[in-house]
Amino acid sequence: MRLTDTIQFASSSLRGSPTRTVLMMLAMSIGVAAVVVLTALGEGARRYVVNQFSSLGTNLVIVLPGRTETAGVGPGMMTGQTPRDITLDDAEALLRSPAVSRIAALTVGSATLSLDALNRDVVVLGSTPSLLEVRHMKMALGRFLPPGDIHDSASVCVLGIKLKQELFGNDQAVGQWVRLGDRRFRVIGVMASQGESMGFNTDEVVIVPVASAHQLFNTSGLFRVLLEAKNRDYIEQLKHDAEEIMFQRHSGDRDVTVITQDAILATFDRILMALTMAVGGIAAISLAVAGVLIMNVMLIAVAQRVKEIGLLKALGAPGRQIRNLFFAEAVLLSGIGCLAGLALGYLGSAVIGQIYPNFPVSPPWWSVLAASATALGTGILFSVWPARRAARLDPVAALAGK
Amino acid sequence: MIELQNVSRIFSVGDQEVAALRDINLKLGDGEYLSIMGPSGSGKSTMLNLLGLLDRASSGNYLLDGGNVTDLSDAELARVRSEKIGFVFQSFHLVPRLTAAENIELPMMLAGIPAEERKPRVARLIESYGLGARADHRPDQLSGGQRQRVAIARATVMNPTVLLADEPTGNLDRTTGWEVLKLLEGLQEQGISLVIVTHDAEIGARARRRIHMLDGRILSDESSGA
Numbered sequence: 001m002r003l004t005d006t007i008q009f010a011s012s013s014l015r016g017s018p019t020r021t022v023l024m025m026l027a028m029s030i031g032v033a034a035v036v037v038l039t040a041l042g043e044g045a046r047r048y049v050v051n052q053f054s055s056l057g058t059n060l061v062i063v064l065p066g067r068t069e070t071a072g073v074g075p076g077m078m079t080g081q082t083p084r085d086i087t088l089d090d091a092e093a094l095l096r097s098p099a100v101s102r103i104a105a106l107t108v109g110s111a112t113l114s115l116d117a118l119n120r121d122v123v124v125l126g127s128t129p130s131l132l133e134v135r136h137m138k139m140a141l142g143r144f145l146p147p148g149d150i151h152d153s154a155s156v157c158v159l160g161i162k163l164k165q166e167l168f169g170n171d172q173a174v175g176q177w178v179r180l181g182d183r184r185f186r187v188i189g190v191m192a193s194q195g196e197s198m199g200f201n202t203d204e205v206v207i208v209p210v211a212s213a214h215q216l217f218n219t220s221g222l223f224r225v226l227l228e229a230k231n232r233d234y235i236e237q238l239k240h241d242a243e244e245i246m247f248q249r250h251s252g253d254r255d256v257t258v259i260t261q262d263a264i265l266a267t268f269d270r271i272l273m274a275l276t277m278a279v280g281g282i283a284a285i286s287l288a289v290a291g292v293l294i295m296n297v298m299l300i301a302v303a304q305r306v307k308e309i310g311l312l313k314a315l316g317a318p319g320r321q322i323r324n325l326f327f328a329e330a331v332l333l334s335g336i337g338c339l340a341g342l343a344l345g346y347l348g349s350a351v352i353g354q355i356y357p358n359f360p361v362s363p364p365w366w367s368v369l370a371a372s373a374t375a376l377g378t379g380i381l382f383s384v385w386p387a388r389r390a391a392r393l394d395p396v397a398a399l400a401g402k
Numbered sequence: 403m404i405e406l407q408n409v410s411r412i413f414s415v416g417d418q419e420v421a422a423l424r425d426i427n428l429k430l431g432d433g434e435y436l437s438i439m440g441p442s443g444s445g446k447s448t449m450l451n452l453l454g455l456l457d458r459a460s461s462g463n464y465l466l467d468g469g470n471v472t473d474l475s476d477a478e479l480a481r482v483r484s485e486k487i488g489f490v491f492q493s494f495h496l497v498p499r500l501t502a503a504e505n506i507e508l509p510m511m512l513a514g515i516p517a518e519e520r521k522p523r524v525a526r527l528i529e530s531y532g533l534g535a536r537a538d539h540r541p542d543q544l545s546g547g548q549r550q551r552v553a554i555a556r557a558t559v560m561n562p563t564v565l566l567a568d569e570p571t572g573n574l575d576r577t578t579g580w581e582v583l584k585l586l587e588g589l590q591e592q593g594i595s596l597v598i599v600t601h602d603a604e605i606g607a608r609a610r611r612r613i614h615m616l617d618g619r620i621l622s623d624e625s626s627g628a
Binding site for chain 2 (some may be wrong): 016307320399
């Protein structure tokens with residue numbers, strides 16, 4: 001029997017019981033669609049986190065004060081001391097590493113920003129000129145913090161775009177004076193809109209030289225030091241250098257934490273990947289259920305068509321051919337169900353993408369492949385037994401409907 | 403040419419053994435017209451199944467056109483059925499979801515004959531069996547007589563050497579039954595062997611050669627001169 005005839009005959013028997021066929025395909029396609037949509041969501045979450053991290057900068061090594069202990073008591077806690085500050089000199093010293101290309105010191109605090117009668121509490125970022133490059137930020141107007149001595153506490157500031165709108169509206173802002181806490185600052189630039197990244201909206205911050213921020217908040221310790229490695233290959237070296245430099249400067253205490261952006265990213269990547277696989281795996285169980293359903297339906301089909309099988313045998317069909325006919329039915333069922341499921345899954349992903357435009361939902365290729373393979377695999381696997389049963393029927397008994 | 407040599411068929415029912423056929427010897431020449439008669443349980447259906455290679459003898463030999471088919475594998479038997487044997491059943495056994503034409507086409511499809519060769523053969527048969535207007539009808543849209551004509555067309559589409567009919571008129575009224583019988587006899591006159599199993603003595607009497615069976619044995623084997 002020819003392949004096209006086999007497929008035609010199998011599809012005619014599927015059409016012969018349309019309700020059953022449609023329900024079967026529905027079960028199969030829901031399983032496939034579930035795998036596709038759920039893994040697309042997981043993959044979307046993973047990409048979202050990756051995007052958020054890369055928007056913070058690339059090849060970053062971050063130095064923060066204090067040593068994070070995962071268990072027990074951190075150094076200094078017993079004596080009631082807070083961890084030793086990272087000073088501006090420490091930050092400058094970090095530049096000695098041959099692996100570093102740029103460095104941005106960071107101090108964070110809040111203060112009241114006022115212009116005439118307008119007041120607003122804002123987040124103040126004390127930093128250095130290279131922050132602009134390190135964090136991949138863009139200017140809208142004017143210029144960023146001027147280069148110079150890190151200890152120089154110039155009275156200049158850069159406004160986030162939203163603050164500029166709130167204070168100045170459409171008026172000229174660059175060159176104007178604003179009050180920040182008890183000091184006056186001249187606006188030298190306005191940041192372009194960066195959007196939110198990692199829950200931190202740069203459109204609503206004021207950026208001042210780090211030394212000015214220290215005076216404003218009466219502190220000498222940095223919140224973070226961001227180091228940018230020359231390229232990807234230098235990240236590990238830079239991390240090691242930073243640890244050593246801080247170790248020496250803090251007279252033999254390892255009281256700072258040095259983390260790489262890659263390490264954080266990789267951790268998130270692993271967690272979210274595992275989550276995606278787990279969710280996809282759970283959805284795949286529904287495919288196995290669909291496979292059992294296919295077996296059930298095929299067994300019913302064999303039972304209902306005993307006479308037909310007997311007839312086919314009488315007309316000269318060997319057992320192998322009858323097995324192939326039922327096989328072809330199962331493949332058609334799971335194949336078409338699988339295609340419908342993929343379409344449904346992509347449609348579902350697209351709808352979610354429309355509702356959450358920031359969320360990069362897209363089914364990963366491996367899940368599409370795995371879902372299709374599982375669908376076809378279970379369909380075929382679970383039809384082996386019914387098909388063999390049909391092939392082995394005794395023609396005389398089958399013709400009599402026994 | 404069909405020859406059964408000392409053929410027995412024994413069924414196991416529980417721990418009992420029931421002989422449906424006992425030590426049958428039968429020779430059937432090409433183009434013969436044979437009727438097998440007997441009461442229920444006399445073994446006539448078993449005989450027909452054996453002749454049609456649907457069933458295997460428990461002992462003895464079956465020679466078909468000179469070749470021994472007793473020990474062929476299931477797949478080989480299927481091929482012989484496809485090439486040499488046509489079946490006509492009491493309950494027609496048409497595939498309900500296929501049209502008349504598709505039902506007639508089925509044996510050729512199973513044999514792997516290409517579609518372009520199948521269509522003209524089906525068309526010719528539909529024409530000569532007077533089913534022209536009914537080719538695209540499904541079995542449930544056909545009368546009993548039409549159904550049996552479709553079944554006979556299906557049985558002959560592979561040009562078999564022998565046609566085995568099991569009570570071919572059993573589900574038909576008298577008039578249509580006679581029409582179907584005439585059709586089968588017409589085919590026999592064209593050279594095909596015809597074996598009809600029936601318990602209708604009037605129908606059985608029309609055959610040139612008549613076998614009566616009882617308890618798995620051939621009781622009488624009569625021939626009338628042609």
